[in-house]
Amino acid sequence: MFSNIYKNSAFKRAEHEAVRQTVGWYYFTHFLVEVKGADAAKFLDWVCACPILSLAEGRARYTTILRDNALILDDVVVFHIEGDTFWLSSLFIKKILPWLTGHKEGYDVEITDITAAWDMYAVQGPLSKDLIGAIAKESVEGQKFFAIAHNEIAGVPVKVARGGFTGEAFGYEVYVPAAETKAIRGAISAEAGKLGGLQVTEFQVMVWTLPTEKGFIHMIDVEGLNPIEAGLDKGIAWDRDFIGKEALEKTRAEGAKRKLLGFVADNPDAHIPSRMLGAAGTPVIFGGEEVGRVTKYTYGFTAGKNIGYAIVDAGKVKPGDVVSLNDNTATLTVRVFV
Amino acid sequence: MKIDDRIPDGMGNGTLPDHASIKTPWEKLISFFDAYHYGLRHNAGLGALFFEVMRILIPDYEKRMERMAGLNYNIFYQTFASGFNKVHAGNHNVPPFVKGAMTAPLFGDSGDERLCMHGRVNDYGTYRVEKELDNCPFEIQGTEVCRLSALITEAIGDSFCQTGPEADEHKLKFIMSEARGAGDLHCRFIIESREKYPADDKPMWNAFEPAASLDQVQYTPEEKMVKEPQEFRGECDYKYRNGFNMESNATDQFRFGATNFILGANYVLPTIDDMIKKGETTQEEVENIFQCVFAGAGKMMFTEFFAAKGLRDWLGVPEGLNDGRVLGAYIEVLLQIWMGEYKVIAFNKDEVVYDITKLGGREHAHPLCAHAIISMWYGMARTLVGQRWFCERIREGVDEKTIRVKISKKIDKFAR
Known part of the structure; x- marks a missing residue:
């Protein structure tokens, strides 16, 4: 019968460890929305919880986008490409595109889904700078975290952003015109081979094992939460107006009633259904009472533990408490594991 | 012709609360709840009769399955390869980096919940997916529908392996290792890559072939099985939600045709058409x-x-x-x-x-x-x-x- 799907998988471990120890690369195209026009910065500053008017050209910012009631609609990375042109990288275009277009009245902006035009390759890990440095025309030596710059790889104009979804100090995302994807893919793959890196092919590694160890979230983790409850309020500038601010200020004044915490499961083979695979997630039981639900559960190869997230009643449990999850004991933690 | 003994439309409007x-x-x-459930079970019975017709026309199980498998695989493959697969992926909120056959089980998952084949996804990855069902209104139809449902999902998966930068990388084999129609407690789809989980090839019709990754099965005991699909469960906020946060409610599902789809008929009718065309009946x-x-x-x-x-x-x-x-x-x-x-x-x-x-x-x-x-x-x-x-x-x-x-x-x- 069941034994830990992740822990015992040599290829998943190898792909995970490549990112942590050398370099891992993978096709990681997200939905991409271009917001362009004289009012683009002003519009995004109003739509996003974090300020965008102060976002310098060539820089990126992670932010939530809130509904009027302050619940998170999406979390995105906003790139200030140049001048009046911004990109939003999202995994939730179905909601974000109608939301943006539905709120643009009075703003001089054009909003376009440019997903089909751009592929993105993630290059992550301690040797990622060496890899990009070897294949890019322009040096990335001085490129700061969350900066995006024009560059050229294999004769193809690309944009290289420093950052990623792995929590690595060095990681890059290469945006390439979709028609040229094979050339870039070939160049990255060849160089990775020279550096002892690997292609990450397993979805579970790119979206769960690597990001979860470092506390990254997906919308499924925070659906129904506001950014304070989700722990995503860092960077919100309260001295400006933005959609959802009024409702969020109430939580700010009263304190969050729910929290998105981490947990470590004791049993190495524990089976704990979570929202990341759909449905409601396993109930979090404390003192015989349901105090929350599991949103994510995976194995952290670097952490060497079964880890996950749960939305819990902040008044009833805290990090350090031992809870029961599908008849397995687990200890609640903060949301970073390595 | 006359109409009598009916209360006229609109009588009493506004006097009592309106109900769906x-x-x-x-x-x-x-x-609405009863109608939804009744409709599915009724359609399941109708589909069972369509299969009875098929059994009269081709009495031998294996020959019948071979005939239906090849034809229905092609129908679903062609339909989805025409571009419908990408449209449907958009509806399921599948991000662009998710490529290849692993997209198809997401369609299966939402369809399962829509048709009250509720259960859970136990594993979802590039090389292996496991879906466990606790209920199936269509379990009375016989095992042909189980095999065909696995096969056509494989056809949809294959339709994703022909385009894009990840083309040809992620073909998956769709296996039904347990089936309520065969008497098992659960239906269990195990979808696995032969690259990572090698096994001998079996005939196309035989979706019941043994899975190579049975050691990874996550079995839900009877006492923890769910009684209703997500859209009818309070713990799910009465919404179906997949891991990519696609969400829909029972109203959406009803409008999408949950209760007017005669699963089974869709496999039988094209096969009969083909038999008539070829002069076999x-x-x-x-x-x-x-x-x-x-x-x-x-x-x-x-x-x-x-x-x-x-x-x-x-x-x-x-x-x-x-x-x-x-x-x-x-x-x-x-x-x-x-x-x-x-x-x-x-x-x-x-x-x-x-x-x-x-x-x-x-x-x-x-x-x-x-x-x-x-x-x-x-x-x-x-x-x-x-x-x-x-x-x-x-x-x-x-x-x-x-x-x-x-x-x-x-x-x-x-x-x-």
């Missing part, structure tokens, strides 16, 4: 088999007195009323559940006539569907109402797009 429900001709309400022979199977089933539905009594209670038939209106009321309920469109032409003690312009959305796509259903109503009339009553399709004086159904007494010396 099916109404019988006597204003008995059938809740004839339209007349097929129509006769359909009439025998469906009329027989219809008669049997109300042979037992308690079955008729139960239906009358369910519909709220007034005491003492026993004529064509009883069957008419049942047909009206079905048409509402199927999101059908119909007009009441006559509704009185002597005759009931409906002009149906939409019969569950499938009759105009395939005439045998209407033939099958009306044959069943024919059989039902003989036992639900009485041996002097007949239900038949009237073609004279009716345009081609309208199905006129008449329930009345008559004498037919050649009655079946």
Whole structure:
């Protein structure tokens, strides 16, 4: 019968460890929305919880986008490409595109889904700078975290952003015109081979094992939460107006009633259904009472533990408490594991 | 023709709270919840009859499966490869970096919940997916539908392996290692890459082949099985939600056709068409088999007195009323559940006539569907109402797009 799907998988471990120890690369195209026009910065500053008017050209910012009631609609990375042109990288275009277009009245902006035009390759890990440095025309030596710059790889104009979804100090995302994807893919793959890196092919590694160890979230983790409850309020500038601010200020004044915490499961083979695979997630039981639900559960190869997230009643449990999850004991933690 | 004994439309509007429900001709309400569940089970029974027709035409299990497998694989592959796969992926909120066959199980998952085949995804990755179902209204159809459902999901998966930068990388084999239709407690789809989980190739029709990754199965014991799909569970906020945060509720699912889809018929009808085209059977022979199977089933539905009594209670038939209106009321309920469109032409003690312009959305796509259903109503009339009553399709004086159904007494010396 069941034994830990992740822990015992040599290829998943190898792909995970490549990112942590050398370099891992993978096709990681997200939905991409271009917001362009004289009012683009002003519009995004109003739509996003974090300020965008102060976002310098060539820089990126992670932010939530809130509904009027302050619940998170999406979390995105906003790139200030140049001048009046911004990109939003999202995994939730179905909601974000109608939301943006539905709120643009009075703003001089054009909003376009440019997903089909751009592929993105993630290059992550301690040797990622060496890899990009070897294949890019322009040096990335001085490129700061969350900066995006024009560059050229294999004769193809690309944009290289420093950052990623792995929590690595060095990681890059290469945006390439979709028609040229094979050339870039070939160049990255060849160089990775020279550096002892690997292609990450397993979805579970790119979206769960690597990001979860470092506390990254997906919308499924925070659906129904506001950014304070989700722990995503860092960077919100309260001295400006933005959609959802009024409702969020109430939580700010009263304190969050729910929290998105981490947990470590004791049993190495524990089976704990979570929202990341759909449905409601396993109930979090404390003192015989349901105090929350599991949103994510995976194995952290670097952490060497079964880890996950749960939305819990902040008044009833805290990090350090031992809870029961599908008849397995687990200890609640903060949301970073390595 | 006259319409009587019906409460006029609109009477009482605004006096009581409105409810989403099916109404019988006597204003008995059938809740949305009941209608949804009843509709699925009824359709499952209809689909079972379609498979019976198929079993008469090709008695040998393996030959029947081979015939249906090849044909239906191609239909689904072509349909989805035409670009519908990407549209559907968008509907499921699948991010662009998710490529290849692993997209198809997401369609299966939302479809399962829509059709009350509720359960859970136990594993989802590039090389392995596991889905466990706790319920299946269609489990009464036999194991052909289980094998075919696994196979057509594989066809959809294959349609994703032909385009894009990840082309040809992620072909997956769709296996049904357990099936409620075969008597198992769960249905279990194990979808695995032969690259990571090698196994010998089996014939296309045999989706029950052993999975190579059985050691990774996550088995849910009976006491933890779920009783309803996500859209009917409070813990899920009455919404279906997949891991990519696609969400829909029961209203969406109903509108999307949950209750008018006769799973099973969609596999059988193209196979029969192909057999007729190739001269292996004839339209007349097929129509006769359909009439025998469906009329027989219809008669049997109300042979037992308690079955008729139960239906009358369910519909709220007034005491003492026993004529064509009883069957008419049942047909009206079905048409509402199927999101059908119909007009009441006559509704009185002597005759009931409906002009149906939409019969569950499938009759105009395939005439045998209407033939099958009306044959069943024919059989039902003989036992639900009485041996002097007949239900038949009237073609004279009716345009081609309208199905006129008449329930009345008559004498037919050649009655079946």
